[in-house]
Amino acid sequence: MKFKTRLATLLFTTTTAILAQEVAFEEYDLDNGLHVILHQDNAAPVVTTSVMYHVGAKDEDPSRTGFAHFFEHLLFEGTKNIERGEWFKIVSSNGGQNNANTTQDRTYYYEVFPSNKLDLGLWLESERLMHPVINQIGVDTQKEVVQEERRMRYDNSPYGRWQEQMGIHLFKKHPYKWQTIGSLEHLATASLEDFQNFNKTYYIPNNAVLVVAGDINITATKKMVKDYFGPIPKGATIERKHIEEDPITQTIKASYNDPNIQIPAVFAGYRTPKSTDRDAYILDMISTYLSDGKSSKLYKKLVDLEKKALQVFAFNISQEDYGTYIIGALPLGENTLPDLLTEIDEEILKIQNELISEKDYQKIQNKFENQFVNANSSISGIANSLARNYMLYDNTALINTEIEIYRSITREEIQAVAKKYLNKNQRVELEYLPGEQTGK
Known part of the structure; x- marks a missing residue:
């Protein structure tokens, strides 16, 4: 029996070693601080363009929680060159799909396109970074979206608030004590200027990493990345707070x-x-x-x-x-x-x-x-x-x-x-x- 177990383990490990081939990548920085990572895999005519921003719920003002998650929605509203409501139409009409998600540590946006649409994926993400339109109509629209999400996933969902309650008691000082959905009251009372300032602070090239992966040519992709993202100005250095919790010593x-x-x-x-x-x-x-x-x-x-x-x-x-x-x-x-x-x-x-x-x-x-x-x-x-x-x-x-x-x-x-x-x-x-x- 021991022999069979060891043999099975050996076979599994060998198979895994064959499947888990090394992922080759190249990384570098643009002059504006944007970090770029390129991975070439020409096995299928598909490409992913993604941008991760180093901003999550923990970076929010305690009186303005929910902003990072709110921006996950808000930055699909449109840009100077993409009319309001057109983002998803552009993606789907070109055979692509896209999404975004937020945690307490970061926010992530991505598109998956046929590889002949790589330039479109890069343009979309450069537009999100360089030319976002943050106006009152967009803010009001997304407030309603987030309110509905809160009701569906937290307030009206069975066991929907256990993690929120656990965070409140586990963390007394650190921002992990609130969830990414944040407070609807904070969002409701925030001014348009509050949202615009949040964008200026965190949605900057030197607070982001761009990944392009899939059926690409490295040399051609580097040129496109430079053309689309190079002109975006570098943002101010972000000052981050490091908050330490006292140890828990009793139940x-x-x-x-x-x-x-x-x-x-x-x-x-x-x-x-x-x-x-x-x-x-x-x-x-x-x-x-x-x-x-x-x-x-x-x-x-x-x-x-x-x-x-x-x-x-x-x-x-x-x-x-x-x-x-x-x-x-x-x-x-x-x-x-x-x-x-x-x-x-x-x-x-x-x-x-x-x-x-x-x-x-x-x-x-x-x-x-x-x-x-x-x-x-x-x-x-x-x-x-x-x-x-x-x-x-x-x-x-x-x-x-x-x-x-x-x-x-x-x-x-x-x-x-x-x-x-x-x-x-x-x-x-x-x-x-x-x-x-x-x-x-």
């Missing part, structure tokens, strides 16, 4: 009542190190061990065998300044939230007090090998990885080397990190309950 108990649910949930949240810290990678592996799939420890125990929970989950949210590690469950039948938390703690204690088995360790490694391959299996995925690794990790080459970090993690490190971070006196215990909104 923080909290509750929140959600009228959209009938089954309660319990969440345990731990404040963890920033995404570039080796311990953050180890916590990724711990979350996989505990709840990734039906064979994971928590699922097998609480859902499959003991039938005490409808659902269990554990995940590590890695971010630029701090991470958040979450474990939670929904009870089944007469089982209580404290009962579930006790069962979860038993599994954490096992990790803290003894090494996980070699078999479980190899299973985790196999899963991360598979995730590594899948993350870079498409041109748009590669573009995203290149931008993120440069901007948030200051190491673009991680697209090829990050898997080596996971491969190097030992069972002893998994035990040590569990002991270091996953303790009762270092967490928030959130009971998420049915009923009227009377959170405390």
Whole structure:
């Protein structure tokens, strides 16, 4: 049996090594500070153009939250050369697709086009950066869009506000205490000048990385990049605040009542190190061990065998300044939230007090090998990885080397990190309950 396990692992690793070919790229800076990353892959006639800006919810004024996410919407309104409402029509009529997303650390825009439309993708993103039109009609329109998004994803969605509540209690000083959706009141009371100033501060070439990936010619693409983005003036240097949280030294108990649910949930949240810290990678592996799939420890125990929970989950949210590690469950039948938390703690204690088995360790490694391959299996995925690794990790080459970090993690490190971070006196215990909104 051991031989079969080792043979299967060897075959998987060999296959992964064949699939996960090295991603070649070239990177450089324009005179205005825009960082450019080019990746050529002529296997299919498709190209992705993307721009990531180093601005997220954590960069907002505490009295003006929601701005970064708001701009994700607002900067599709139009430019001096793109009439209002025409952006998406231009993209779709040329066989393309586009989207954007925002986190607490960055904002990302991208287009996917047939490769003969590369110049169009570059023009669109240069227009967004150089000639955005930020006027009252656009702001008012997007306020309505964001209000509807808030209602749909947070206020009227089952369990829609658990992460918001966890952030409030885990972070007392740092801007991670609010979510990217921000406050609708802040957006409603903001002036047009507030929005224009936010744009001038953060949407500048020296706060961005442009990635062009796919069926391109490097020399020709460099010329187009220079032509479209070179004339954009460099912005003022951004002054960033580095806010440190006091350690959590005793359990923080909290509750929140959600009228959209009938089954309660319990969440345990731990404040963890920033995404570039080796311990953050180890916590990724711990979350996989505990709840990734039906064979994971928590699922097998609480859902499959003991039938005490409808659902269990554990995940590590890695971010630029701090991470958040979450474990939670929904009870089944007469089982209580404290009962579930006790069962979860038993599994954490096992990790803290003894090494996980070699078999479980190899299973985790196999899963991360598979995730590594899948993350870079498409041109748009590669573009995203290149931008993120440069901007948030200051190491673009991680697209090829990050898997080596996971491969190097030992069972002893998994035990040590569990002991270091996953303790009762270092967490928030959130009971998420049915009923009227009377959170405390």
